[in-house]
Amino acid sequence: MTHALENSGKRKIAFLGTGLMGTPMARRLLGAGFSVTVWNRDRAKAVALSGDGVIIASTPSEAASTADVVISMLTNAEAVGQVLFDMGTVEAMKPGAVVIDMSSIAPPFAREHAEKLAERGVRHIDAPVSGGVVGASAGTLAIMAGGDAAVIAELSDVFAPMGRVTHVGPDGAGQLAKLANQQIVAVTIGAVAEAMMLIEAGGGSPAAFRDAVRGGFADSRILEIHGKRMIDRQFAPGGSSANQSKDLDAVMATAKALSLTLPLTEAVHAEFTEFVARGNGETDHSALLLHLEDKNARPGGKK
DSSP states (O other), rough: OOOOOOOTTTTTEEEOOOOOOHHHHHHHHHHOOOOOEEEEEHHHHHTTTGGGEEEEEESSHHHTTTTTTEEEOOSSSHHHHIIIISSHHHHHSSTTOOOOOOOOOHHHHHHHHHHHHHHHTOOEEEEEEEHHHHHHHHHHEEEEESOHHHHHHHTTTTTTTTEEEEEEEEETTHHHHHHHHHHHHHHHHHHHHHHHEEEEEETTOOHHHHHTTSSSSTOOOOIIHHHHHHHHHHHHHHHBHHHHHHHHHHHHHHHHHTOOOOOOHHHHHHHHHHHHIIIIHHHHHHHHHHHHHHHHEEEEEEO
């Protein structure tokens, strides 16, 4: 049975999770004219949006109770499951409403959530994003959506203020696409960091090297944005190393389930795991450079 959502003039959105990414995404929706109610476990982060015209809810179920669309942007699958199913959120939702989970979680959890929501008459789209805080603020996120294509099309005006949405397959396919995205990001960060170290160790200028290869086959958004972070030594998080490590954990678990060997991903996964274990989880993932520099400064590395 198809449930048409209310038109955008009346549509109400609940946004659950107003952290580094959620806050600018909620602002984009407000700027597009939607009524937005927000909830965050740390209420202070939600209050930061009060000047933008949001309604602040005390609980996720309160936020969801009048919403046509509930968007979750939470830390991991455990947090998503807890907020949706253990805190009364789904029970509070209207039949035919939609959950858009924009968190990054493993595909099996997304499929499980879709099944549990369907039992309660609530539709589900898994729609993780790429583009970081910069993309969230500019409304240029790459949104990878898994689920019913008709529902995704129906939600086009909700996705539009946040970025470009692409339907990539059935439930869980959005999360699979995000994992593949994070694979590419992590391996490329590692490659750029190692290249920067090679240039500097040989007496060259990392900044001049970055300028020299831009426009060639080695150019990328990673080189543009994270290469500059490495040169400027600016590692305040856009995307944290802890989240990058978490995503790589999920990539490796998925690869194991699919009987795949991913040697490049395995190598960079090991480096991020060690870097985060040493207390660097809240640095930007481009700060992997620091970890690789440290390894080369140890006995057996450069002096």
